[in-house]
Amino acid sequence: AESDGRPLPTTTTPHVLIFPFPAQGHITSMLNLAELLCLSNLRVTFLNSDYNHRRLLQFTSVQSRFAVYPELFYMLGIADGLPTDHPRSGEQILDLFESMRSVTKPLFKDLLLSIRPPLDCVISDGGLDFPLDVAGEVGIPVVHFRTIGASCFWTYFCIPDLIEAGELPIQGAGEEEMDRLITKVPGAEGFLRCRDLPSLCRGRDLSHSYLQGMVSATRLSSKAYALILNTFPDLEESSSSSSSLWEEDRTCLGWLNGQPPKSVLYVNFGSITVMKPDDIIEIWHGLINSKQRFLWVMRQGSVVAELGSNSNTSTFPEELVKGYPGEEHMVVSGWVPQKEVLDHGAVGGFLTHSGWNSTLETIVAGVPMICLPYFADQQVNSRFTSEVWKLGLDMKDACERKVVEKVVTELMVERREELGSRAARMAELARWSVGLDGSSGRNLEALIEDIRSMRR
Numbered sequence: 207a208e209s210d211g212r213p214l215p216t217t218t219t220p221h222v223l224i225f226p227f228p229a230q231g232h233i234t235s236m237l238n239l240a241e242l243l244c245l246s247n248l249r250v251t252f253l254n255s256d257y258n259h260r261r262l263l264q265f266t267s268v269q270s271r272f273a274v275y276p277e278l279f280y281m282l283g284i285a286d287g288l289p290t291d292h293p294r295s296g297e298q299i300l301d302l303f304e305s306m307r308s309v310t311k312p313l314f315k316d317l318l319l320s321i322r323p324p325l326d327c328v329i330s331d332g333g334l335d336f337p338l339d340v341a342g343e344v345g346i347p348v349v350h351f352r353t354i355g356a357s358c359f360w361t362y363f364c365i366p367d368l369i370e371a372g373e374l375p376i377q378g379a380g381e382e383e384m385d386r387l388i389t390k391v392p393g394a395e396g397f398l399r400c401r402d403l404p405s406l407c408r409g410r411d412l413s414h415s416y417l418q419g420m421v422s423a424t425r426l427s428s429k430a431y432a433l434i435l436n437t438f439p440d441l442e443e444s445s446s447s448s449s450s451l452w453e454e455d456r457t458c459l460g461w462l463n464g465q466p467p468k469s470v471l472y473v474n475f476g477s478i479t480v481m482k483p484d485d486i487i488e489i490w491h492g493l494i495n496s497k498q499r500f501l502w503v504m505r506q507g508s509v510v511a512e513l514g515s516n517s518n519t520s521t522f523p524e525e526l527v528k529g530y531p532g533e534e535h536m537v538v539s540g541w542v543p544q545k546e547v548l549d550h551g552a553v554g555g556f557l558t559h560s561g562w563n564s565t566l567e568t569i570v571a572g573v574p575m576i577c578l579p580y581f582a583d584q585q586v587n588s589r590f591t592s593e594v595w596k597l598g599l600d601m602k603d604a605c606e607r608k609v610v611e612k613v614v615t616e617l618m619v620e621r622r623e624e625l626g627s628r629a630a631r632m633a634e635l636a637r638w639s640v641g642l643d644g645s646s647g648r649n650l651e652a653l654i655e656d657i658r659s660m661r662r
């Protein structure tokens with residue numbers, strides 16, 4: 207039997223549950239994987255938190271993206287344990303680890319036991335520790351999927367060695383100490399400094415449950431059936447608009463059409479970052495002083511409203527924009543189709559928070575980066591971007607207008623050719639890797655074969 211030329215699932219079609227951590231970057235990359243599995247005729251149930259499940263249905267055409275696999279793709283919601291009005295952004299997103307362990311875990315076990323057809327495999331976010339235990343108890347093999355880069359995965363993995371060798375904790379926030387080189391992350395000796403470690407390593411309290419949780423989840427991956435690392439990306443280039451938790455504003459694409467080639471610096475700090483108003487003012491003045499064109503996108507709720515407040519509702523400071531009604535910049539308060547923006551010929555650079563998805567998307571688009579990391583793996587990503595891959599400049603911990611002006615001029619003017627051609631070369635390698643003969647293409651084939659062999 208066939209539907210639209212595709213075979214219908216049969217009793218031997220394997221059934222996979224995909225379960226991301228409830229945040230945009232995790233959902234985006236795991237939905238891409240879901241699509242690839244459906245394309246290979248595997249049945250996929252995609253499990254979101256109830257909160258994101260509703261948003262995904264509200265703001266995206268995810269149903270139409272998967273409409274070609276009506277018999278193969280299902281979406282379900284599960285409680286994340288937080289109240290609806292919790293911000294789920296900034297550092298507070300970490301509250302999810304605790305709430306999911308207490309509320310979601312037992313529900314997850316019930317779901318694994320009751321879902322039909324029965325599951326053959328669970329692909330869970332490797333940042334969550336409980337799915338491996340729970341699925342293990344009911345006898346379902348688990349594959350871990352990490353949405354962070356291999357370099358940050360490895361850094362988390364090595365943290366117990368850093369502690370044992372006395373390289374952690376970091377002794378205060380002095381410049382000299384932050385610049386101290388770390389030697390116990392094999393492969394990163396000589397360039398990884400204290401300030402480049404995952405943000406959870408900052409501060410003296412290493413018993414911090416989030417850091418411990420992240421390290422133990424990382425080490426736990428060795429017990430999973432397999433580990434998928436999202437290191438060469440963008441497995442489906444044309445469906446960028448189909449997984450957003452915010453409504454997309456596409457007006458900026460029209461504005462970009464009117465700008466000269468590679469003249470615009472795109473500025474966006476992702477789906478979780480919450481910024482201090484002072485930092486925004488410094489970035490704004492640095493950008494204006496650099497005299498470069500820019501497109502700055504600010505997500506709703508991405509600015510601290512007031513200290514200690516739970517609701518970050520404020521948006522871009524209006525008085526800044528009013529003073530400069532120029533043609534050379536555009537400020538959007540909302541959410542844009544980032545991959546399309548990065549692919550636009552007018553974009554010549556990206557000022558990014560170095561989230562892993564943004565980093566991968568920028569590499570594939572061949573655009574050089576200025577990195578201003580906020581937290582988690584971003585400190586590591588920005589160091590690799592600048593020092594190892596040499597695809598951009600890292601301005602971490604120095605959010606001042608003079609620094610912004612300097613790095614923007616360096617990226618968009620002084621080193622434009624050099625960084626642009628390195629970025630173009632890396633983009634070629636990335637595209638090659640996802641082709642049928644590339645490393646990612648071959649790994650995907652092997653994964654699908656493995657899942658088929660799990661059919662019970």
Ligand code: UDP
Pocket residue numbers: 229230231232234450474475476477478479503540541542543544545560561562563564565567
């Ligand atoms: N994104 C987008 N439009 C925006 C901002 C972000 O489409 O205006 C997407 C971006 O393309 C990426 C994801 O949101 O796929 C953000 O993930 P990332 O890992 O970069 O950062 P996080 O949001 O998890 O900090």
